[in-house]
Amino acid sequence: MKTLGHFLRDMPGLRRIPGIGTAQAVIRSLKEQPRTLVADKGYGFGPYPNGWFQIAWSHELRPGEVKPVRCLGRELVLFRGQDGRANVLDAYCPHLGAHLGIGGTVVGNDVRCPFHGWQFNGGGTCTLVPGARKIPPKAQAPCWTVQELSGCIFLWHDAEQRPPWFEIPPVPEYGTSEWSRPRHIAYQIRTRWRDLLENAIDRAHFHTVHGYPEPPDLELETSGPSYIMRSKVHWRRFGREMEVLLENRGHGPGITINRGVAEARWLVLGCPLPVDENTVILRMTVMVSADVPAPLRAIITRAFLYFIRNEVERDLPIWENKIDRPSPVLADCDGPIARFRTWSRQFYSTSSASPQ
Numbered sequence: 001m002k003t004l005g006h007f008l009r010d011m012p013g014l015r016r017i018p019g020i021g022t023a024q025a026v027i028r029s030l031k032e033q034p035r036t037l038v039a040d041k042g043y044g045f046g047p048y049p050n051g052w053f054q055i056a057w058s059h060e061l062r063p064g065e066v067k068p069v070r071c072l073g074r075e076l077v078l079f080r081g082q083d084g085r086a087n088v089l090d091a092y093c094p095h096l097g098a099h100l101g102i103g104g105t106v107v108g109n110d111v112r113c114p115f116h117g118w119q120f121n122g123g124g125t126c127t128l129v130p131g132a133r134k135i136p137p138k139a140q141a142p143c144w145t146v147q148e149l150s151g152c153i154f155l156w157h158d159a160e161q162r163p164p165w166f167e168i169p170p171v172p173e174y175g176t177s178e179w180s181r182p183r184h185i186a187y188q189i190r191t192r193w194r195d196l197l198e199n200a201i202d203r204a205h206f207h208t209v210h211g212y213p214e215p216p217d218l219e220l221e222t223s224g225p226s227y228i229m230r231s232k233v234h235w236r237r238f239g240r241e242m243e244v245l246l247e248n249r250g251h252g253p254g255i256t257i258n259r260g261v262a263e264a265r266w267l268v269l270g271c272p273l274p275v276d277e278n279t280v281i282l283r284m285t286v287m288v289s290a291d292v293p294a295p296l297r298a299i300i301t302r303a304f305l306y307f308i309r310n311e312v313e314r315d316l317p318i319w320e321n322k323i324d325r326p327s328p329v330l331a332d333c334d335g336p337i338a339r340f341r342t343w344s345r346q347f348y349s350t351s352s353a354s355p356q
Contacts, residue, residue, distance in 0.1 A: 034190055034317075034320040034321050035321055036320070036321040036322070036323060038190070038277075038278045040323060041278075041322075041323050041324055042323050042324050042326075043192060043324045044324050044325075044326025045192065045194055045324070045326075045348070046348055047073070047192055047193075047274050047276070047277040047278070048072050048073060048157065048159065048274050049157075049193065049252075049253040049254075049274075049344075049348055050157060050158045050159060050160075050162075050252075050253075050347045050348070050349060051156075051157065051166075051225070051252030051253045051254045051255075051347055052147070052154045052155070052156055052164070052166075052168050052252055052254050052255055053071065053072070053154060053155050053157060053253075053254040053271065053272075053273045053274070054152045054153065054154055054155075054254065054255075054271035054273060054283050055069050055071055055076075055078060055088070055153055055154070055155050055273060056069070056078060056152075056153045057151055057152060057153070057184060057283070057285070058086075058148055058151045058152060058153060059151070061078060061079075061080045061086060061153065062080065063080050063081070063082050063084055063106075064080065064081075064082060064106045065079065065080055065106070066078070066079040066100070066101055066104045066105060066106055066111060067079070067101060068091060068099065068101030069088070069091075069101070070276070071155070071273050071274065071275055071281075072157055072274055072275075073274075073277065074090065074091075075090070075091035075092065075099065075101070076088050076089065076090060076091050076101070076144065076155075077089050077090075077091045077099070077100040077101035077104060077111060078101070078153070079100075079101075079104070079106055079111045080106070081106060081108065081109030081110070081122065082106070082108055082109055083109050085109070086146050086148055086153050087111070087121075087122030087143070087146060088143065088144040088146050088155055089111065089120060089122075089124050089141040089142065089143050089144070090124075090141055090142040090143075090144075093115060093116075093118060093141065094126075094138065094139055094140060094141055095113065095115070095116060095118050095139070096115060096116070098113050098114055098115035098116075100113055100114075100120070100141070102114065107119055109121060109122065110122075110127055110128070116129075116130065118130075118139065120141045122143065123143050124140050124141040124142055124143035125139075125140060126139035126140065126141075144156065144157075145163070145164060147168055149168050149170065149171075150170065150171040150174040150175075150269065150285070151174055151175070151182055151285060152269070152271065152283075152285065154168055154254075154255075158349070159349035159350070160349045165225070166224065166225040166226070166251065166252060168251070169249070169251050169255070169257065171267070171269060173267055173287060174269075174285075174287070177290065178289065178290050179267070179287045179288070179289055179290055180287050180288045180289075180297060180301050182285050182286065182287050183285075183286045183287070183301065183305055184284070184285055184286070185283075185284045185286065185305065185308060185309065185312075186281060186282065186283045186284070187281070187282045187312060187316070188275075188279060188280075188281050189279070189280050189281075189282060189316065189319055189320065190278055190279055190319075190320045191278075191279075191280055191319040191320060191322075192274070192278070192280060192324075193253050193254070193272045193274055193280055194253070194341075194344055195319050195322070195324075196270075196272045196280065196282060196319070197250060197256065197272070197340075197344075198337060198340055198341070199315060199319075200229055200248050200256070200258075201218070201220060201229060201335050201336055201337055201340045202334060202335055202337060203215045203216055203218045203231070203333070203334065203335035204331070204333050204334050204335065205318075209315065209318065210311055210314055212233055212235070213233070213234065213235065215233075215333065215335075216231040216232060216233035216246075217231060217232045217233070218230070218231040218335050218336075219231075220335075220336040220339060220340065222339065222340075222343045225251065225252050225346065225347075226249065226250060226252075227249070227250045227340070227343060228247065228248070228249050228250075229246075229247070229248040229249075229250070230245075230246070230247050230248075231245075231248075232244070232245055232246075233246075235262075242262065244260065244261070244262050245260060245261045246258065246259070246260040247259045247260070252347060253272070253344065253347050254271055254272060254273065255269075255270075255271055256269070256270040256271070257269055257270075258270060263292075263300055264288050264289050264291060264292050264297070264300050265288070265289035265291060266286070266288050266289065266304055267286070267287045267288075268284050268285070268286050268287075268308065269284065269285040270282065270283070270284050271283045271284075271285075282312075284308065286301075286304065286305060286308065288300055288301045288304060
């Protein structure tokens with residue numbers, strides 16, 4: 001007889017996201033293709049906001065590895081030198097345009113072009129041209145600011161090429177014995193970043209889409225590039241009444257830290273990454289508190305992963321088929337959507353994605 005763990009592990013419809021390279025990062029495809037054409041979505045906000053964005057999990061990039069990355073409408077190369085540092089450059093070699101992430105290799109702390117062997121360090125400076133008496137002065141690959149924290153590799157984007165103007169918040173629970181081993185989920189979604197974050201502010205949809213017995217009590221506070229959303233909902237589960245508490249802390253357009261209490265304390269680090277004008281990859285790092293005994297913790301963790309997938313997949317057909325309403329008709333039960341959209345405008349510049 002199959003246990004709950006077997007059931008959750010064997011769920012159908014799971015496949016890897018191309019380029020992610022880990023069995024823990026999965027995406028579930030929709031049963032039906034979206035009906036709404038991209039051209040009809042009518043977005044009133046741009047695809048590439050300024051901020052920190054997760055481009056990979058740390059465990060996906062070992063020392064000496066090179067990976068191609070597509071995000072923010074660009075082709076990039078991600079590599080980790082023997083010093084353990086993760087680096088990101090524009091993908092195309094300034095020599096004759098070879099893609100450094102396709103066939104490129106790491107030599108020491110540099111990435112080596114697969115075409116003619118030119119080498120570039122993490123700052124984009126060319127350090128070697130085989131056979132040349134001197135390195136051309138313009139042999140430079142645009143580089144991007146990278147930080148690695150809480151098991152994630154983050155890239156900074158600012159269309160005006162400003163240095164980072166807010167910090168990545170720490171996740172003190174990560175990597176401690178008081179919390180479970182992190183689990184990872186990723187979805188590729190045909191939408192833009194704001195639809196994902198705004199979803200947590202839209203209190204009315206929790207009853208309609210997610211089956212909450214009533215819309216949650218919800219409050220939103222904004223401060224500079226950050227916000228805090230707190231909600232509370234009365235729930236009946238497993239034959240007993242409970243109060244589910246949630247705190248969602250957003251830091252720019254690319255980082256949300258969700259903490260909640262139900263059967264156990266849990267944490268979800270959610271990071272949407274704009275890929276192109278119409279696509280976002282949503283990565284989630286999931287942990288459960290070690291307050292409960294280990295055997296029960298494993299069951300709760302798997303059940304919680306199933307719950308997250310189920311909740312996201314209820315939203316997927318909405319996100320992929322909705323159009324954008326820049327000036328929506330709102331009701332007093334919707335929650336602070338207008339205030340959230342005002343907060344989100346600070347992350348836009350007139351320029352497109354640029355290396356930092």
